[in-house]
Amino acid sequence: MSSARAWREYPQRYRYEAAVCDQCAKWFFPPRLVCDACGCREFTTKAMRRTGKVLTYTVIRVPPAPFKDQAPYVVAIVQMDDGPRLNVQVTDFVDGQLKIGLPVSLEFRKIYEEGEAGIINYGYKAVPV
Amino acid sequence: MRDVAIVGVGIKKWGELWEQSLRNIFVDSALAAIDDAGANRIDSMYVGCMSGGLFVGQEHLGALLADHLGQGPIPGTRVESACASGGVALRSGLLEVASGASDIVLVGGVEKMTDVSGDEATYALATASDQEWEAFNGVTFPGLYAMMAVAHMHKYGTTREQMAAVAVKNHFNGSLNPLAQYPHPTTVEAVLGSVLVADPLHILDCSPITDGAAALILCPADKAAEFSGTPVRIIGSGFSTDTIALHSRADLSSLDAVTRAAQKAYEMAGKSPADIDLCEVHDCFTIAEIMATEALGLVEIGQGGKAAEAGETAIGGRIPINTSGGLKSKGHPVGATGVAQAIEAVEQLRGGAGERQVEDARVAMVQNMGGTGASAVVHIMEAM
Ligand SMILES: [Zn+2]
Numbered sequence: 001m002s003s004a005r006a007w008r009e010y011p012q013r014y015r016y017e018a019a020v021c022d023q024c025a026k027w028f029f030p031p032r033l034v035c036d037a038c039g040c041r042e043f044t045t046k047a048m049r050r051t052g053k054v055l056t057y058t059v060i061r062v063p064p065a066p067f068k069d070q071a072p073y074v075v076a077i078v079q080m081d082d083g084p085r086l087n088v089q090v091t092d093f094v095d096g097q098l099k100i101g102l103p104v105s106l107e108f109r110k111i112y113e114e115g116e117a118g119i120i121n122y123g124y125k126a127v128p129v
Numbered sequence: 130m131r132d133v134a135i136v137g138v139g140i141k142k143w144g145e146l147w148e149q150s151l152r153n154i155f156v157d158s159a160l161a162a163i164d165d166a167g168a169n170r171i172d173s174m175y176v177g178c179m180s181g182g183l184f185v186g187q188e189h190l191g192a193l194l195a196d197h198l199g200q201g202p203i204p205g206t207r208v209e210s211a212c213a214s215g216g217v218a219l220r221s222g223l224l225e226v227a228s229g230a231s232d233i234v235l236v237g238g239v240e241k242m243t244d245v246s247g248d249e250a251t252y253a254l255a256t257a258s259d260q261e262w263e264a265f266n267g268v269t270f271p272g273l274y275a276m277m278a279v280a281h282m283h284k285y286g287t288t289r290e291q292m293a294a295v296a297v298k299n300h301f302n303g304s305l306n307p308l309a310q311y312p313h314p315t316t317v318e319a320v321l322g323s324v325l326v327a328d329p330l331h332i333l334d335c336s337p338i339t340d341g342a343a344a345l346i347l348c349p350a351d352k353a354a355e356f357s358g359t360p361v362r363i364i365g366s367g368f369s370t371d372t373i374a375l376h377s378r379a380d381l382s383s384l385d386a387v388t389r390a391a392q393k394a395y396e397m398a399g400k401s402p403a404d405i406d407l408c409e410v411h412d413c414f415t416i417a418e419i420m421a422t423e424a425l426g427l428v429e430i431g432q433g434g435k436a437a438e439a440g441e442t443a444i445g446g447r448i449p450i451n452t453s454g455g456l457k458s459k460g461h462p463v464g465a466t467g468v469a470q471a472i473e474a475v476e477q478l479r480g481g482a483g484e485r486q487v488e489d490a491r492v493a494m495v496q497n498m499g500g501t502g503a504s505a506v507v508h509i510m511e512a513m
Contacts, residue, residue, distance in 0.1 A: 009261065030262060056283070056381055058275035059328040060267060064252040067267040075268045077276055077376040085376040087263045100283055111266065123265065 006119050013123040014108065016050060018084060019043035029084035050106040051129065052080035057090060057098060066112045078104055078126055092127040105129045130227040133363050134513065136356035137166025137346030138472040143460040144310045146340040151185050151241035152197045155342045158465075159198050159237050162344035167357030171346075172231035173204045175221045177214030177238035178464035179499075181207075183253035185241050194237070211257035212413060214238060215467025216497030216506035219345065220366050223508075226347045238465035239342040250338050254463070257500040259374040271335055271414065273375050273501045275327035278416040280381035282329070284431070287419065289329055291434030293320035295415040296333050296457055298443050303454020305484040310339050310460030320415075334415040339460030343469035353513065359479045364492075365400065365509030367393030375501040386505035387424035387498060394507040395426075400492060402426035405448065405509070407477055407487045408494040409470035412455040421496055422450060425507070444485060452477060452485045467497035471508065478512040 011017040012030045019031030023040035029048050034041050057076035060067070067073070074090040089111075090104065104126035111123045139161030146154060155176065163171070176194050181187040188207075195205030208218040215238030222236035242250055255264040258273060281287045297317055303309040320333040346358070353360035369389035372378055378385070395401060408427060412418035419433030427448050428436040436442055442450035453459050453473035456466055474493035476482045491512050498505045 056276040056280040058272050058279065058330075059325070060269055060272045061324075061328070062251060062269065062271065062326045063248065063267060064255050064264070064269055065246075065248040066252070068248055070267065073267060075266060075272050075276070077381065087259075087266055087268055087374065087376045089266050100279070121265070 001114065001119055001121065003119060006121060016048040016106065016124070017045050018048040018082065020046050027083040029080070029086070048080060048082045048084060052078045052104055054090070054098070054100055054102040054104060055079050055085070056100060066114065070112070074098065076126060089125045090127070091125045097128055103129045131229060132350035133223050133226045133347055134350040134353040134360040135345050135363065135471065135475050135510070136348050136353050136360045137162045137168060137358040138475050139163070139165060139344040140308060140469055140472050141342070142308050143339050143341035143462060145243045147243065149340065151181060151187060151239060152193060154241060154340060155194050155237060155239040156197050158342040159235060159344040162235065162346050165358045166346035168233055168346050170233060171200050171203055171235045172233045173225055174200065174235040174237065175206045175208050175218040176464070177208045177216070177218035177467060179209060179211050179214050179240060179257065180253050180463070183256065184250070185244050210504040211499030212411065212463050213467060213497045213499035213504040213506050214464040215343070215469070216495070216508070217368065217467070217504065219467060219471055219508060220368055220506055222347050223363055223366055226349060232348055232352065234347045235344060236347060236468060237342060237344040238468035240462035240464045241340050242338045242462060243340050247338070263374055263376070269327060271327040271330050274414040274416055275330045276375065277381055277420065277501065278329055281416060281420065284382045287434040289321060290317055291438045292334055292415040292419065293317040294438040295412065295418045296320045298437060299412060299451050299455040299457040302444060302452050302485060303458025306454045306459060309454045309458050310337060311458050312454070330414055330416070336413045336456035336461035339462040341460055341462035341465050343465045343472055345468060345471055350513070360513045361475045361478045362511050362513050363508060364511045365394035365398030366507070367391060367397070368506045369393070371503045371505070373500065373503045382420070383430070384420050384424040384498070384502040384505065386502050387421055387496060387507070390505040390507040391425045391496070394494070394509050398509040400509055404492050405494045406490045406492050407449040407452055408496065409453060409455070409473050410450055410496045411466070411498045412451055412457050413461060415457070418450065418455065421498070425494065425496055444487060449487050452482065452487060467495070467506065470495040470497055471510070474510045478510060
């Protein structure tokens with residue numbers, strides 16, 4: 001990943017900045033340039049609340065190349081309390097705790113490293129609350 | 130719009146074709162299609178390929194493959210819609226002939242996937258998801274379909290055994306297809322005993338990594354008699370997109386773009402699900418076949434797993450699904466898949482599917498999708 005791309009995505013990965021449609025109040029995370037609900041192009045930036053609940057999940061046992069050293073790990077789709085849905089890793093849970101409906105909160109974590117001299121990518125992971 | 134027919138098909142054995150390059154794999158099948166049609170010229174060609182760039186470091190496939198096919202000056206267009214590339218290439222060729230812009234169009238698909246390692250292939254395939262907001266977090270395609278499976282099991286009570294029944298059926302069908310990559314029958318016990326890839330999906334729930342190509346020759350239906358291949362008419366075509374990210378969908382247990390594409394294809398063809406004699410669906414994972422048969426209206430919503438387990442979708446069943454062996458057994462060279470599905474439909478409607486033949490097959494449907502169903506394309510064909 002280029003350093004420009006990593007930097008460009010910091011507002012969401014580090015600060016949960018969402019765009020809220022000025023016309024219909026739909027939340028977008030990450031932000032978009034046009035609302036897919038009402039067509040409005042004006043938005044207000046708001047920090048999304050970090051809480052939500054698990055809608056579905058899986059254990060990745062065969063990872064893509066950048067995550068080679070991390071498997072197995074859990075990935076879930078989380079319904080955030082402010083409306084957006086995310087694809088996110090789940091961590092810090094105990095055996096048997098993971099289930100549909102589990103309340104979670106997003107925390108700042110390392111996602112993956114790009115080799116010896118590449119970028120260390122940070123972002124959010126979900127943990128049970 | 131003119132009526133369009135398929136007058137030639139070409140496909141060779143799929144698998145790990147280490148001795149063959151992307152260009153030769155394509156040309157081999159394209160020449161077979163040209164020979165089957167008895168075509169003495171091609172006016173234009175479309176080639177579905179998901180990722181020549183990541184798999185073999187080669188883009189600009191339209192010109193490259195027209196050149197190597199010996200068709201140099203003709204327009205050559207590469208079509209990319211992830212795993213739906215082949216189906217969208219077919220639709221592009223169909224529209225070009227229907228519009229009157231060209232008379233003889235070659236529609237091909239190709240993918241050369243085994244020049245990279247398994248984890249590099251997994252990475253390349255994951256780029257069909259939302260690179261920034263799905264793949265970034267380490268999710269894979271098996272992982273995304275696994276999450277759909279968990280949602281489907283939770284909502285409808287679909288079972289692990291029902292998903293395994295899809296793999297067993299498709300491997301049985303594939304065992305009757307000499308071109309299949311894995312023409313070996315399997316059992317429910319073998320599927321459930323195979324290694325987990327993304328819970329609850331095991332390796333035998335997943336389509337394989339495959340090298341392969343497929344090609345068709347299209348022409349106006351009223352000129353079909355000028356060619357040597359037994360013609361099949363394309364009577365319906367539908368294409369729809371959905372959110373690129375699975376997590377943005379209102380319902381994680383349905384394939385809404387497939388439903389919309391099917392509605393358009395049924396409407397154009399003047400057919401309903403009851404008219405369909407057989408269907409090739411995009412079973413990149415066993416759960417995908419279950420959800421696709423539901424979205425196409427061939428089984429009731431939520432009943433796809435039960436239908437597979439009860440044998441309704443077997444050859445000789447109420448609605449045979451994936452008589453070719455599907456992606457599961459036949460293989461899944463991503464860009465070629467949608468074209469190969471159409472070839473199975475043509476073989477069945479020509480009555481030339483051998484041991485896989487569906488009795489009195491008159492109308493066939495093919496459903497191809499990209500990503501987690503963000504691109505969905507459906508075609509309906511009828512014997513002439
Ligand atoms: Zn809006």
